[in-house]
Amino acid sequence: MAGLQLTKTKLIGGVWEGVLTGVKGEEPPTLTLSHLNETLEGPDISKEADQWFVRVAIPTDRIADGVQTFIIAEAESGETLASFALLSGSALTDDIRSEIDLLRAELDMLKRAFRRHCVETM
Incomplete structure (x- = not known):
């Protein structure tokens, strides 16, 4: 789905949150979450007051020393919409x-x- 944009709003309590814009129609696109080239459970997408909100619960088993990078992408095209990294x-x-x-x-x-x-x- 061309024209999608995912903007981070906050990271709190182990949950990454953002706003998804550019959604055409009433159904949100399918998003994927990946870490170390492995697809994880997809982000939660909800609609409130004409805005789409994306929430990603960071899997605790993926938190480790070093840099851990997570990528949120649109499933159909594989286009990366956002990413975040944890450093420890x-x-x-x-x-x-x-x-x-x-x-x-x-x-x-x-x-x-x-x-x-x-x-x-x-």
Whole structure:
């Protein structure tokens, strides 16, 4: 179904939610959810006040260390409408901490250079 657009509205309580636009007719298209090239239980689609809402309950057995990417697609054409990724694990924590340490070091260097500049220009 050409012209479909799925816009994320929120991710809360393990449920990804979005609004589906471009639906022609009264029946919603069939959507698929996939993870690691495996098709999972499809998203729930409901209509409220002339809008189509899509809800995807994230399967808890698919949550693991690293990056887990989920893809929501239109079943008939295979067109990807949306995707989301979950990131977790100690490797990411170390990576984020090293980035913060680097930023702190750069900020300290800039503060010293700025102070030196202020002293020299007075």
